[in-house]
Amino acid sequence: MCDNENFARKLRQILTLSIGNVVKPLQDNLEDIMTIRNLKLCPVRPDKSNRALRIEEINNGFKESGSEEENSGEQPRASVEAGPSQIRETPAQSTDNDDMIPIGKGHAKVLSKVLTSIKWMSYTKATRTLLEAIFPRRVLATHSLSGKQSPAFMDRPAKKILNPKLVDDIVNTVSTKCVVSKNLVRKCITVKCADEAKTCRQQKRALNDKIPL
Amino acid sequence: MCDNENFARKLRQILTLSIGNVVKPLQDNLEDIMTIRNLKLCPVRPDKSNRALRIEEINNGFKESGSEEENSGEQPRASVEAGPSQIRETPAQSTDNDDMIPIGKGHAKVLSKVLTSIKWMSYTKATRTLLEAIFPRRVLATHSLSGKQSPAFMDRPAKKILNPKLVDDIVNTVSTKCVVSKNLVRKCITVKCADEAKTCRQQKRALNDKIPL
DNA sequence: GTTCCAATTGGAA
DNA sequence: GTTCCAATTGGAA
Numbered sequence A, B: 001m002c003d004n005e006n007f008a009r010k011l012r013q014i015l016t017l018s019i020g021n022v023v024k025p026l027q028d029n030l031e032d033i034m035t036i037r038n039l040k041l042c043p044v045r046p047d048k049s050n051r052a053l054r055i056e057e058i059n060n061g062f063k064e065s066g067s068e069e070e071n072s073g074e075q076p077r078a079s080v081e082a083g084p085s086q087i088r089e090t091p092a093q094s095t096d097n098d099d100m101i102p103i104g105k106g107h108a109k110v111l112s113k114v115l116t117s118i119k120w121m122s123y124t125k126a127t128r129t130l131l132e133a134i135f136p137r138r139v140l141a142t143h144s145l146s147g148k149q150s151p152a153f154m155d156r157p158a159k160k161i162l163n164p165k166l167v168d169d170i171v172n173t174v175s176t177k178c179v180v181s182k183n184l185v186r187k188c189i190t191v192k193c194a195d196e197a198k199t200c201r202q203q204k205r206a207l208n209d210k211i212p213l
Numbered sequence C, D: 001g002t003t004c005c006a007a008t009t010g011g012a013a
Helices: A002-017 A024-041 A048-059 A112-117 A123-134 A137-142 A164-178 A182-210 B002-017 B024-041 B048-059 B112-117 B123-134 B137-142 B164-178 B182-210
Strands: A100-103 A108-111 B100-103 B108-111
Touching: A100 A112, A100 A164, A108 A112, A108 A123, A108 A164, A112 A123, A123 A137, A123 A164, A123 A182, A137 A182, A164 A182, B100 B112, B100 B164, B108 B112, B108 B123, B108 B164, B112 B123, B123 B137, B123 B164, B123 B182, B137 B182, B164 B182
Parallel strands: none
Antiparallel strands: A100 A108, B100 B108
């Protein structure tokens, strides 16, 4: 993971220092490579026999779900809302429950058609799409990344913390797929929660304006 | 500029999708390439005859200073503290005034030894170093990127705006050299100003504790 | 309707 | 002593 980041960082520097000569030849092949890779990632049919392979490819070297760290004793500092209450229920129209693909360590599962629709060019879009796929809007609006108070608003109550295992699955996936630092992905999550909270607030306000108490 | 960003973004995706096979061979040559490039960037002596070449290389294709856009009519929305008052004075111990190297469009100038000391691996460090090299601490503490009020603290007065031309020179330089989006660089500037303001505040507080009025 | 911008904060790293 | 973390906000894009 860390090696990936260092490698990407070095490559970025090389790119800048040697635009036009060293890496130019690679550019010509980019489109072909991407096309091929995308084809491989395209879902075919919900066929269990090659499901494992597809997951392997999508998660790109992640451990499979149910690893020994499932029950590791690590406790998050803030109180965690345990259990599945934070997890988005499978949509009613989906009859095939197996169509959920685990990401990261496998705590989080995402509908395969959502996962394959994600364009990994934008780590912000990818993060927000995964968040919406994994958490109900209500949870996003009422929880935050750390579960801590805003240092700038010490009088306000803190929101609850987003399930850290699910968050980690998202962070690791986006960070790896988009080769950006985990911090940037975490910032996206903070912003997304703030945006959902604002939307929620605005809807309540609009409702109050319509039907004033 | 935009092409660079798109290219880097594509490369990042390729990296993720094809770790270990497509780009692996390139990795072996990274160290050599970087060494060679670093050697080229190393300052030799303040010798005017090859100064231009070094600047050309460092700025990587930027226009030279004194371009026709020097007097373009673009006016920033917030009030700008015009003139050199925002610009860091050349340190007293420097006898060679020519040792200032322009970056970006050339509004901002940086001591050559500072410029060559910057490690472009970290865009945050690079941005902060350039800020300290170009603006006095006092300006960083009392100005902000936009010159606008905080939306979260509408009662507080807005700080003044950092000279946008100097900011642009920094943003363009770091964005290009580190192949990160301009927005990320701008975020760094916001944070740096906030940090300087905090330091300033703390120093005043410490002084008041010592010599209470 | 969503996403991004950027100013502010106290404490942690 | 400096840099980073992340929560909050209203408006702009």
